[in-house]
Amino acid sequence: MREIVTVQVGSFANFIGSHFWNFQDEMLGLAADPYGDPVFKTQSLNMDVIYRTGETHQGTTTYTPRLLSIDFQGSLGSVSSKGTLYGEGSNEPSEVVTWAGHVSTHASEPQKKNLFLQSLYQEEQDAPLTNGINGEAKDSQHEIQDTDISLYEVNGLWMDAKQFDNYGIGRDVFMENLRGEEICDKLRFFVEECDHIQGFQFIVDDSGGFCPLAADFLESVSDEYTNTPVLLYAVRGPSSHMSLSSRKQTVVRDLHDAVSFSRLSSFCKMIVPVGLPSLSRSKTSTFLNIEDENPYHCSAVYAAALHSTSLPFCMEPLGPTADLSDVSGAVDVNGFVQMLAGQSRQNMVAILDVAMPSPWKQDKQSLLRNLQPLTPEVAEDVDDLQAVESMIVHGAIGSGGHRLSVSEVKNAIHGAYECATTRPMFCHLSAARCPLPIPLPFPSIFGNLVGQHGELLGSPILGSSSRGSLDVHSIPMAARMRSSRAIMPFLENRLANLHKFGIERGCPGTELLRSWGFGKDELEDMGETLSKMVRTIGPHSDISSDSD
């Protein structure tokens, strides 16, 4: 088995993570459900890749995500970090055995539910349970034991979460008080157990002070596990794109973006920036109904995309003669990274595109057109002969309402590429029959054109403008990672900002960057690395790569 260890750092990363693990939980639940849709009962998807199985003292099997989650103390809100989600009751120690003296109890007020749960409950109230039976059946089968989720709470910072918003503030967090050592030890616990670890999947909220923590952590990971590839999703919540009032704040943020990107990218094999400034107005949400400022909504979309891109890692590699009906196109993290970032061009910044839900029409071009980027600052309609793509299509539904087999999907996609005007140099295709199951705790973000199985209806359903998990049970998804010249604006912006505010003589950010711990030389190195990245995908790179 080829295990993946997931690491989530920062609050928006944990938002996405919560949705992501809800999808995984739903997959496990549906696979074990005897009355469930047979499409989920596939042997070819091995969920143990991201889960570890164990056994309690009572002999029940438990599934624990191989997950290390790092966030503020108290960010879990009302979920206790030790107990289970399903209310085992707090195990209050009846007496303090180590102390003979007085005991005083300091109870804080019951914590407000964390934002994720708050949003969850609110949504539930908004949508009365019309379909109750269905819901109950789903809930009771599978219990993810939360006991062993390795959660690392950063405490003792004594500052408001609001202020923890730039690189400088979080700079020493990893080093202070042996925090780094503790975090690395928790990661080691998972890695020790793995027989053949295929890679780390980092989800990092790079908009705030958690970024330097993540960068320092990544540095020690790349040091300790040299040959294990790291796939990094640098995610951004909707709040981080707020327009800032003063010029000073803008400078701080631009510098933070540039610095954090260059620090994070230097310790991973591939980095995927995710997070649009306005998701609801983007083309991604043609069939969705999203509130932009609601991280609960946005993270659901991003998590769905992440679920799709991680599916190929869970597929069982099959021999050439094996049956191709359920899945095809298995790849491991190393292969994936090699394919996208390791080809002749060595571009390690990838773009994530998604179609959610992905409609299946006869018109072959629409297949590709529906894939819209979740990566910000991406150029459209770029003609790049050297682009490399990896696409995953799962759960596609044909025109007759039946699920398409994997080979049908493959043929259609290949057909679509053949008649496309711009074709990538290479495209890897993974496909699976199993769609994205919508778990009960999911925001009502689907538009009224989306049917129960995610198919697109001809006419809108009357009555409600947005549909949630009670109306939509699963959706077909398509996601694509591409390494293409389209990322150019993203890189150029960061490079320009770094030069404008940080490196040039007399620029406004020198003092600030020095307080963040970056000297002139380091900044110039950073600038050099960034401009190298720009050069590799620049229009002139064709010549250089042709020569070797």
Place this chain on the structure above:
Amino acid sequence: MYCYFFHLFIYRKKVRESPKTLPSISFLLCSKQSFEFFPPDSVTCSLGHTPRAFNGPTMSLRVLNPNAEVLNKSAALHMNINAAKGLQDVLKTNLGPKGTIKMLVGGAGDIKLTKDGNTLLKEMQIQNPTAIMIARTAVAQDDISGDGTTSTVLFIGELMKQSERYIDEGMHPRVLVDGFEIAKRATLQFLEKFKTPVVMGSEPDKEILKMVARTTLRTKLYEGLADQLTDIVVNAVLCVRKPDEPIDLFMVEIMHMRHKFDVDTRLVEGLVLDHGSRHPDMKRRAENCYILTCNISLEYEKSEINAGFFYSNAEQREAMVAAERRSVDERVKKIIELKNKVCAGNDSNFVVINQKGIDPPSLHLLQQAGIVALRRAKRRNMERLVLACGGEAVNSVDDLTPDCLGWAGLVYEHVLGEDKYTFVENVRHPHSCTILIKGPNDHTIAQIKDAVRDGLRAVKNTIEDEAVILGAGAFEVAARQHLINEVKKTVQGRAQLGVEAFADALLVVPKTLAENSGLDTQDVIIGLTGEHDRGNIVGLNQQTGEPMDPQMEGIFDNYSVKRQIINSGK
């Protein structure tokens, strides 16, 4: 003290998006009530948006930032003082062997038990800038000397309280601070005279170390357990101590097991690892073991280049798989060769502890050769293993020689539910050891861990200071008498009052000790100062409230800790 008093103006940026959450500053003055129930997870001193202390003319500030909110000087001062007092009130009950353990119930119902000032401070979400500054001082105190967090907070709080009195009477803070400065220097000089030197030759006086450790441990654990841990802690430090080298406490591994009872905590001369071998057929128990500590990857790693794998029949495939693995297998074979060399003709065993990974095929080969192998050991454990068992850590199979092997009399695996532990015991000349903490639940374990940590630091400090200070409040009372009777007279003018305030603030330690034991504070202080005036150096007996000789009772504090506390009071 400069920083506390001269922040006369407080301004606050109004944050645009949330004007309704702007709190009033006045609530800070109600320190007592709002701090009484200091919730661990909730915002305690929530000013919403932390005000920045600012030292500048009011008018120009208004020009710079029209939204700035400015407090006049006395209000700002009181806010600072109240923050200090509030923090003091929270930590007060922690102090001493009669202190109160705090059960912190988080918002989610999760429970933490602590009597450690440092832990408590970290659990609190402090937002008042003055309080944060004090907390940082206190935590820095812990980082440097390992103890005295509570005392630092108490002392600063008391200093602020004393100065409030004088400032209310119209004294200028600057003059007061001058007095503090003089008093501090005098106290530090007095500390040099007062300390009891301990000679640390090649064989340190174990009794005095035990007394220091016991004094610390008894403030954290009940007596029986504290006394048991005293020996463990002292022996652990002596084990890792090397003559003429600073003591590295990281070489004492602290491992915990949720198993049995707190009194089963013990010192393992050797090492306990928190993982086991990953092969079902490897030996669970081996005696007379050669230990190979290495950092060699025994995993098959894919080549960086994408290469295809083409074959036309089964044999060909087998051959290719073998070829791919060859380099890994060769490394494993070298280890096996070494094993056969050293273990030939005797009944000894061979244990490999690797910092890198070992994949199942390699594990299988090792198992076939009768070798026990553990993978992915902690980085620190590699150092510890070498110190405990001897030999040296090997980074390449080419360096394998019998000389780099360590030795342990017994290696065995202990399974607790899903957790496995590997014990490496009966080593010959250990310079590293493990304190194995056991306890029925996590709270007990955390308690003992806190205490052990403090105990280790206390013993280390004593060895490095080569001195101790009489405890139970004896030093504080003596220093106060010294300041009042001697120093004050040498000072000119109103700075005398500063010295007096500083002297009175020192008394907070015996006062709090008395208060926590349910004794009458005034009686105790009068009793103590009276004895000191008679020339007897006494501390407080917390059972009876009578003065007693700390030397007889064996109550000693660390010299460096005390020094640090006085310094941080600046």
